[in-house]
Amino acid sequence: MTLTICIGSSCHLKGSKKVAQTFERLIEENNLKDKIEFHATFCMGNCQKGISVGIDDKVYSVTPETAEDFFAKEVLARLGK
Amino acid sequence: MRKFDTKVQHLKYKVLREVARAEWNNHLAESIFEIPKIISPGPHSTMRCCIHKERAIVTERIRMAMGGDKENPNVIEVISIACDECPTSGYSVTEVCRGCLAHRCEDVCPKGAITHDEEHHAVIDKSKCINCGLCAKACPYNAIINRKRPCENACKVKAVSMSNDGEAQINNDKCISCGACIYQCPFGAIVDKSFIVDVIKMLKESVATKQTKVYAVVAPAISSQFSYAKLGQVISGIKALGFHTVVEAALGADMVAWDESDELVEKGFLTSSCCPAFVEFINKFYPQMVDKISHNPSPMVALAKYIKDHDPSAKVVFIGPCTAKKLEAGKDKAKPYVDSVLTFEELQALFDSRDLEISQLEEDVLDNASFFGRIFARSGGLSEAVAQALLEKGSDFVAKPMVCSGIDECRIALLKATKGNVDFNFIEGMACINGCINGAGCLTHGEKNKAEVDKYGKEAMEKTISDALSYVK
Numbered sequence: 001m002t003l004t005i006c007i008g009s010s011c012h013l014k015g016s017k018k019v020a021q022t023f024e025r026l027i028e029e030n031n032l033k034d035k036i037e038f039h040a041t042f043c044m045g046n047c048q049k050g051i052s053v054g055i056d057d058k059v060y061s062v063t064p065e066t067a068e069d070f071f072a073k074e075v076l077a078r079l080g081k
Numbered sequence: 082m083r084k085f086d087t088k089v090q091h092l093k094y095k096v097l098r099e100v101a102r103a104e105w106n107n108h109l110a111e112s113i114f115e116i117p118k119i120i121s122p123g124p125h126s127t128m129r130c131c132i133h134k135e136r137a138i139v140t141e142r143i144r145m146a147m148g149g150d151k152e153n154p155n156v157i158e159v160i161s162i163a164c165d166e167c168p169t170s171g172y173s174v175t176e177v178c179r180g181c182l183a184h185r186c187e188d189v190c191p192k193g194a195i196t197h198d199e200e201h202h203a204v205i206d207k208s209k210c211i212n213c214g215l216c217a218k219a220c221p222y223n224a225i226i227n228r229k230r231p232c233e234n235a236c237k238v239k240a241v242s243m244s245n246d247g248e249a250q251i252n253n254d255k256c257i258s259c260g261a262c263i264y265q266c267p268f269g270a271i272v273d274k275s276f277i278v279d280v281i282k283m284l285k286e287s288v289a290t291k292q293t294k295v296y297a298v299v300a301p302a303i304s305s306q307f308s309y310a311k312l313g314q315v316i317s318g319i320k321a322l323g324f325h326t327v328v329e330a331a332l333g334a335d336m337v338a339w340d341e342s343d344e345l346v347e348k349g350f351l352t353s354s355c356c357p358a359f360v361e362f363i364n365k366f367y368p369q370m371v372d373k374i375s376h377n378p379s380p381m382v383a384l385a386k387y388i389k390d391h392d393p394s395a396k397v398v399f400i401g402p403c404t405a406k407k408l409e410a411g412k413d414k415a416k417p418y419v420d421s422v423l424t425f426e427e428l429q430a431l432f433d434s435r436d437l438e439i440s441q442l443e444e445d446v447l448d449n450a451s452f453f454g455r456i457f458a459r460s461g462g463l464s465e466a467v468a469q470a471l472l473e474k475g476s477d478f479v480a481k482p483m484v485c486s487g488i489d490e491c492r493i494a495l496l497k498a499t500k501g502n503v504d505f506n507f508i509e510g511m512a513c514i515n516g517c518i519n520g521a522g523c524l525t526h527g528e529k530n531k532a533e534v535d536k537y538g539k540e541a542m543e544k545t546i547s548d549a550l551s552y553v554k
Contacts, residue, residue, distance in 0.1 A: 007552055008326055009316075009446045013542060020552050040552050041391055042296065043326030047445075 003036050003075065004054035008043040011050035018064035019051050026071045035079055084309065084429060086525050089269035092128075094430050095120055096139060097277055100146040101434035104281045109147075116143055138163045142272065149274035155253045156274045156407040157260060163270035166247035170228045171212045174203045177224035186216035186225060235265035237488035238362065255365060259358035259488070259512040260404030260521025273404040273521065276421045277431065283396050283420065284323035293396050294325035295420075296388050298381060299447070300401030301331040301458035302517040304537030305530035306425045312537070313444030318437050319400070319428070320445065330399065331450030331541075333384030334457040335549045338466035341377050345467060346478045350506050351375050352495075353463055357409035358512030359491055367495045373508075378414060380457060381406060385418035387553060396420045400428050402520025405512065424522025448542050451549035455538035459531045460486040460516040462538075464509045466546065473547050482507040487514035 005011075005020045020040065027036055044052040049061045055074060062070045085091045099119055103112035117136035121127070129135040141160045144150075149158050180201030187195040187203065194209035195216060203225070205216070217225040232241045232249050240255035241262050249270060251262075262271045280295075287293045297319050307315045316327050337355060345351045354360055354375040363370050378386065385397040399406055399422045410419040423431070432439055453469050456462030464482035471478055483505035485491040491510040497503050513519040518530040543549040 005552075007449070008328070009448045013446055013448050017552060039391060042328050042388065042449075045325075 001036050001075070001078065002054070002056050003038045004041050004044070005038075006042070006044045006046070006050060006052035006054075007040045008047065008050075010047040011052055014051050015064045016051045019053065019062055019067045022064070022067040023071060026068065026075075030076065030081065032079065036075070084524055085426075089267065090426060090524070092120070092269055093142065093272065094426055094433075096142040097146050097275060097427055097430035098433045100143055100275075101277050101281060101430055104278050105285075105434060109278065113140070113143055134162070142269075145272045146275045147278055148276060149272075153253070154411075155251065155256055156258050156404060156411075157251060157256060157263065158272060158274065159249050159251055160270050160272055161248045163268055164248040165268045165270070166243075167230045168228065169230050169233070169243060171207070172205060172210060172214065172217060172225055172227050174205060175224050175226055177222050178202045178220075179222055179224070181222075183221075185219040185221070189215045189219040191215065231265045231267055232262040232271055235261040237261065237492075238366065241271075257358040257361040257365065257488075257512060258405040258408040261513070263404065264521045264526070273407060273424070275423075275427055276407065277423065277427050280398055280421050280423055280431075283398070287325070287396070288323045292394065294392065294394050295323065295396045295398060296392075297324040297327045298330045298333070298384055298388070298397055298399045299327055300381075300399070300403070300517060301329065301334070301450070301455040301534060301537065302402040302520060302523065302530075303400070303425065304455070304458070305518050305527075305533035306402070306524050307429075307439065308525065308533075310440040310442075311444050313446055314439045314442045316445040316447045317442040318432050318439035321437055321442065322431055322435060324398070325395075327445075327447060328384065328388065329447060329449040329454070330380050330384055330401065331454035331457060332549060332553065333380030333382070333387070333454075334463075334466065335450050335454035335546045336383045336387070336553070337377050337380050338453060338457075338463070338470045339546055339550055341375050342467045342470035342474065342476070342480070344375055344377060345480060345507055346471070346476060348373075350498075352498075352508040353510055355379050355457065355463055356405070356511050356513075356517075357403070358405035358488075359485075359510035361405065361408070362488060362491060362510070362512065363495065366492075367499065369499055370495055373498070379409065380454070381409070382415045382418055385415070389418050398423060400425070402513075402517050402523040404521045424520075425524050426522050429524060448540075449549070450541060451543040451546050452538040452541050453546050454549060455541055456534060458517045458534045460484055460511050460514075461509070462516065462534075464507065467507065470546050473545055480507050481505045482509050484509045486511055486516065488512050 046052040053062045099116045103109040117139040120139045121135045123132045126132045126135045192209045194206045240252045244250045287295045381399045407422045410422045453466035461484045483494045
């Protein structure tokens with residue numbers, strides 16, 4: 001699975017770094033380094049609704065507060081965890 | 082609201098704007114014959130001896146706006162017919178000469194070139210004069226002046242000279258493409274090649290096919306430009322042109338500062354590699370110092386590489402104050418990553434070619450880099466950033482920078498370094514005085530620009546380099 005976080009200006013100012021840190025921690029905790037390709041991109045064309053997070057080709061809106069929840073519901077669920 | 086410092090810039094801008102407009106509308110080839118009439122409608126000339134010459138010069142400007150002479154590797158060219166062939170008499174005595182008794186000018190002349198006529202006025206024998214300027218310095222009335230062409234005066238590497246026909250010519254073996262002559266020529270006879278047409282083609286293709294994304298990488302000097310609008314509106318304008326997104330080159334500067342500090346510790350002596358005109362200056366005039374040039378890419382290249390490594394569909398256009406970046410973009414180190422380069426002048430022309438009044442647009446945001454990446458735009462910023470990187474790493478290595486603002490200062494530092502035994506271990510070289518904020522491609526060049534850059538730096542959300550880099554490493 002490819003997990004992408006937007007680090008473009010708009011998402012950055014909304015706190016995408018916190019979301020990225022949460023994801024990194026959860027990937028580590030769940031031992032998912034082999035299953036998830038996690039990387040950053042500068043714009044996902046969803047600036048108004050950011051922070052943008054992509055799972056494969058689909059774009060979602062996440063906040064630092066919802067990041068952990070999102071990871072459980074969207075990422076772990078897809079991986080059957 | 083005034084957008085440019087000079088009427089020469091305004092003229093160049095008008096040509097760029099019309100060329101860009103024609104390219105957007107897919108009729109550039111046909112417009113080549115029409116644009117001179119738009120710029121110089123006539124019937125009377127307003128800039129030159131006659132309307133025909135005026136339009137002929139505009140035609141040459143159109144050629145430069147379309148990329149200039151493809152055979153010439155330099156990005157800076159002389160428009161010969163636009164050159165006014167300014168008289169260059171060197172040192173001459175003006176009517177201010179009082180015919181005094183002291184004759185200090187005569188005494189100080191090392192070549193015996195000065196005599197006095199029957200009215201006791203100084204006369205310089207041109208066959209003996211070596212233009213050393215001692216007489217001018219000695220005269221208490223400042224009666225002796227140096228009549229040097231503005232272009233020659235601006236060129237600190239003596240690449241501009243006079244051809245046999247009296248027109249300015251550029252020696253490519255010496256030219257470092259800094260663009261100083263462009264800004265100084267009062268007739269606009271020296272021009273940087275523009276790649277505005279290539280960029281428009283890239284944008285049109287991206288919008289039409291959706292196969293590519295064009296990223297604008299903007300230099301931090303932008304904070305002192307477009308002062309009639311807000312920076313956020315400039316960003317909105319860039320996106321409205323069809324760019325996928327806008328990223329701060331200052332983030333590339335953060336990357337460079339971080340890596341360059343390691344390199345400095347490892348090698349013990351370095352010269353910076355950010356300013357392409359400074360790098361070119363070392364290559365051409367101090368080849369013995371080439372191995373001291375930092376092996377780090379410039380911020381433009383570092384960031385463009387990062388973008389392309391993460392997005393295979395990316396095209397990268399650097400937008401900045403610099404003419405030498407156009408040269409750098411064509412070099413092997415940059416070519417795979419940087420697709421084109423625009424100046425702020427050209428960006429203004431692009432906005433207006435689409436009738437985008439940016440001061441009316443909503444404000445977007447721009448925030449990728451730290452304070453330290455952003456202050457690369459002004460002299461001293463790079464050295465501060467390298468020192469900061471060392472501090473953040475807890476290194477006990479002490480950077481002793483020699484901050485060189487302008488080529489004259491760069492030359493002195495390099496000369497000292499070649500002799501050894503210097504009390505600095507890092508040369509920050511910027512070809513433009515005060516740094517990028519005085520680049521030849523800036524819309525305006527002013528004293529307050531440095532303060533603008535520092536203000537913009539302080540607005541960065543990330544306060545340290547490691548914070549700014551935390552997720553791009």
